[in-house]
Amino acid sequence: MNLPVHTEGLTKRYGPLTAVDDLHLTVHPGEVYGFLGPNGAGKTTTLRMLLGLVRPTAGTVRLLGRPPGAGRLTGVGALIEGPAFYPYLSGRDNLAVLARYAGVGADRVALVLDLVDLTDRAGDRYAGYSLGMKQRLGVAAALLKDPRLLILDEPTNGLDPAGMADMRMLIRRLGAGGCTVLVSSHLLGEVEQVCDRVGVISRGRLIAEGSVAELRGTAGLRVLADPLDEAAARVRTLVGAERVRVVDGGLELAVEPERAAWLNAELVGAGLAVRELRPRERDLEQVFFDLIEKGTADVA
Amino acid sequence: MSRSFRAELVKLVRRPATWLLLAITLVLAVTFTYVFPYASIAGGTSGPNTDRTLPMLLPDRLVGNSLGGLPVFLGSIVLILGVLTVGGEYGWGTWKTVLSQGPSRLEVYAGKLLALAAAALAVVLAVFVVGAVSSVLIALAEGQSVHWPAAGDLLTGLGAGWLIATMWAMLGAVLAVALRSVALPVGLGLVWMLAVQNLLAAIAAPLLDWVAQAQKGLPGPNAGSLAAALGAPGDTPGVAATVGGGQAALVVAAYLVAFAVVGGVLLRRRDIG
Numbered sequence: 001m002n003l004p005v006h007t008e009g010l011t012k013r014y015g016p017l018t019a020v021d022d023l024h025l026t027v028h029p030g031e032v033y034g035f036l037g038p039n040g041a042g043k044t045t046t047l048r049m050l051l052g053l054v055r056p057t058a059g060t061v062r063l064l065g066r067p068p069g070a071g072r073l074t075g076v077g078a079l080i081e082g083p084a085f086y087p088y089l090s091g092r093d094n095l096a097v098l099a100r101y102a103g104v105g106a107d108r109v110a111l112v113l114d115l116v117d118l119t120d121r122a123g124d125r126y127a128g129y130s131l132g133m134k135q136r137l138g139v140a141a142a143l144l145k146d147p148r149l150l151i152l153d154e155p156t157n158g159l160d161p162a163g164m165a166d167m168r169m170l171i172r173r174l175g176a177g178g179c180t181v182l183v184s185s186h187l188l189g190e191v192e193q194v195c196d197r198v199g200v201i202s203r204g205r206l207i208a209e210g211s212v213a214e215l216r217g218t219a220g221l222r223v224l225a226d227p228l229d230e231a232a233a234r235v236r237t238l239v240g241a242e243r244v245r246v247v248d249g250g251l252e253l254a255v256e257p258e259r260a261a262w263l264n265a266e267l268v269g270a271g272l273a274v275r276e277l278r279p280r281e282r283d284l285e286q287v288f289f290d291l292i293e294k295g296t297a298d299v300a
Numbered sequence: 301m302s303r304s305f306r307a308e309l310v311k312l313v314r315r316p317a318t319w320l321l322l323a324i325t326l327v328l329a330v331t332f333t334y335v336f337p338y339a340s341i342a343g344g345t346s347g348p349n350t351d352r353t354l355p356m357l358l359p360d361r362l363v364g365n366s367l368g369g370l371p372v373f374l375g376s377i378v379l380i381l382g383v384l385t386v387g388g389e390y391g392w393g394t395w396k397t398v399l400s401q402g403p404s405r406l407e408v409y410a411g412k413l414l415a416l417a418a419a420a421l422a423v424v425l426a427v428f429v430v431g432a433v434s435s436v437l438i439a440l441a442e443g444q445s446v447h448w449p450a451a452g453d454l455l456t457g458l459g460a461g462w463l464i465a466t467m468w469a470m471l472g473a474v475l476a477v478a479l480r481s482v483a484l485p486v487g488l489g490l491v492w493m494l495a496v497q498n499l500l501a502a503i504a505a506p507l508l509d510w511v512a513q514a515q516k517g518l519p520g521p522n523a524g525s526l527a528a529a530l531g532a533p534g535d536t537p538g539v540a541a542t543v544g545g546g547q548a549a550l551v552v553a554a555y556l557v558a559f560a561v562v563g564g565v566l567l568r569r570r571d572i573g
Contacts, residue, residue, distance in 0.1 A: 048396075048571075048572070051396075051399070051400055052399070053395075053396055053399060053400075053571065053572040054571040054572065055571060071402070073400065073401070073402040074402060076400075076402075077400070078400040079400075080396050080400065081396070082393075083397075084392055084393035084394045084396065084397045085392070085394065085397060086311060086315075086388075086392065086394060087392065088314065088315055088316055089311075089314055093310075093314065096310075097307050097310055097311060098307075098397065098398070098401050100303050100304075100306050100307035100310070101303055101304060101307050101398055101401040101402065101403050101408070102401040102402055103303055103402070138397075141397060141400075141401075142400070144401065145401070145402070
């Protein structure tokens, strides 16, 4: 099977600085893969290596099953580190020039302008575009080749909330249409809403990978009951002390949410007043910071 | 590569700076080759160019007059065009945009060089055309008969002019790749062409024999020698018969190729920031 993205031991060093460290990354066909990490984690350097803009110090890259060389970007569209176009040309003319490089027909230009809702302003000079319009033109350029693999680096940068929602919808639509999308971001909500799978990178190393649900880990229960001390003691007896934490005047239990009814009956049966009992999901933001902290500690 | 060439041509033609540079080139060529010398002759004033007589401004001297500016002043403008064409991609960050569409670095670079070569030919043709018009106007104003150079001489002149102009454009391109910007390559290129070359020729070469010998291998003196061999006025800055015309043409061609190759090697090896 030709994997859309497959890297082995991908490494980039700049002198003593290791920007990307032994990265093994696999993106499967048709999935929307979120590449998550704080600023400076190595996301853009990785994407640049995928596209051949930066030469790896070590390791290999294959896109759509093809090794580096002529034609390796056939079927691949990309927007890397913000849009960059010729300021003296209009949006439409910029895309027309890029279409010549890509070897695609002029009909694609009108199509992709329509896709990103930029047709009305396509005749204006790029220099006069707002940041959001520039970003949309960048996405349009990435779509020129009707790609099977789309690589987007922070695609919602500069977009207003409506534009961000449109972009998320476009990414989901492309994913649903069979296009594989690799999208880097530091916006957790964005990744959570559009991605099937997420890889977290910190200091150049892939420190976690999985679905959003997998990254969140086991869900649990939050319990508010009176008196708290007696409730804590009872719950520790029921599920095991190691699964119970007292947080913010309540109990956080690392147990399956399906056990809520049983637990409620046990606590009420023991004469405790249960005020609240609800499933608890780990916030992705907390997961992210935990991972980054752990990754940093591991490296140190 | 033809895709890249066509894309580069579109960018070059649609860029306002290209036309501004062409306009400056033509204004300089007409002003210093025809207007000032003719004003001096018509007004009977004396000056350092008193050896420019009316016959030197007539159409039969078109080839030499058109080539005279290329070793230094007009060449500088073509060098700027070379820097802008390649360095602009660094300045705007558009290398990644272009390369993400799939062409290889060398395909894009070759397209740029071909577009520059075409632009250099257009500039030289334009200089010949405005020179022809200017010389005819002077001939008519002075009641002189109009005689044109032989077709072979015109073609040789156009070829030599293209060779010199393209060499300077390639120097601009390689400087832009080496320094990955626009401003510094333009500055360094102009310092070399307008200052260092003249200082070497005017001060160092008369004092030191090895500098005089080294001059015979530098691009500027060879461009000047080629222009001189085809009749460019000897009082034009940068024009001097340091070496023979044949050798000069070969050296200029060698520099053209060397600049192009070095730029391509650098671009291929380096990361695109």
